[in-house]
Amino acid sequence: MTTTRMARGEDGFRGGIDVRVSLRADAGSGENALDGAWFPRSRDLAVEVPELVAALDRRGIRVERFTHALEPWLPAPRKLVVDGRVVRTGGFRSMDPGVVCLSWAGGSRVADLLVVPPETDVITGVRALRLCTRRGLPRSPQMLLAAARSQPLPQVPDVPVTRAVSPAV
Numbered sequence: 001m002t003t004t005r006m007a008r009g010e011d012g013f014r015g016g017i018d019v020r021v022s023l024r025a026d027a028g029s030g031e032n033a034l035d036g037a038w039f040p041r042s043r044d045l046a047v048e049v050p051e052l053v054a055a056l057d058r059r060g061i062r063v064e065r066f067t068h069a070l071e072p073w074l075p076a077p078r079k080l081v082v083d084g085r086v087v088r089t090g091g092f093r094s095m096d097p098g099v100v101c102l103s104w105a106g107g108s109r110v111a112d113l114l115v116v117p118p119e120t121d122v123i124t125g126v127r128a129l130r131l132c133t134r135r136g137l138p139r140s141p142q143m144l145l146a147a148a149r150s151q152p153l154p155q156v157p158d159v160p161v162t163r164a165v166s167p168a169v
Helices: 045-057 122-131 141-149
Strands: 003-005 021-023 036-038 065-069 079-082 085-092 099-104 109-115
Touching: 021 045, 021 109, 021 122, 036 122, 045 065, 045 079, 045 085, 109 141, 122 141
Parallel strands: 003 079, 036 109, 065 085
Antiparallel strands: 021 036, 065 099, 079 085, 099 109
C-alpha cells in the first residue's frame, strides 16, 4: 500500500493556485443528487485530492474518505496524508466517471461532487461550478455539463494591428 504526502506552500496550494470547488450550503444532507462540483487541473489524484481536502478543511468539512471511478484518473495511492492526517481513497469501476464521493463525520455525511473534466475550458468550468449550487437542476453529471456548455463562449473581436510611428524630427 502506498501513502502519499503532499508538499504544499504556505497558503496550502501549489504555487498559490486556488482549488476550484463549489459546495451547496446543505452538502452531505442527502437531499440533492449532487452536492457541488470540483474542477481539478489534472487527472493525477495524488496531486489534486490533497488540495481539495485542504480546501474543504478550511470550510469545516474534514474529509475522511474520497472515492472515484477508476477509468478517468491516473492510479492513486490508497491513503493520502493531508495536514498530518490520513485520507483514504478508493477507486471503483461501477462509479459514474463524472462524480467523486466524499465522506466525513465518521461516514454519516456523504457528498457527491460533479467532476468538471480538467480539459474543460475555464468559462464552462466556472459555469458548472456555479450551476451545481442551484436548486432544480438535472440530476445527471452529463446533463449538468451540457447545461454549462449551452451558452456560447464569449467572442473577442479582432482588433486591427497598428504600429506606432515615431514623428520625424
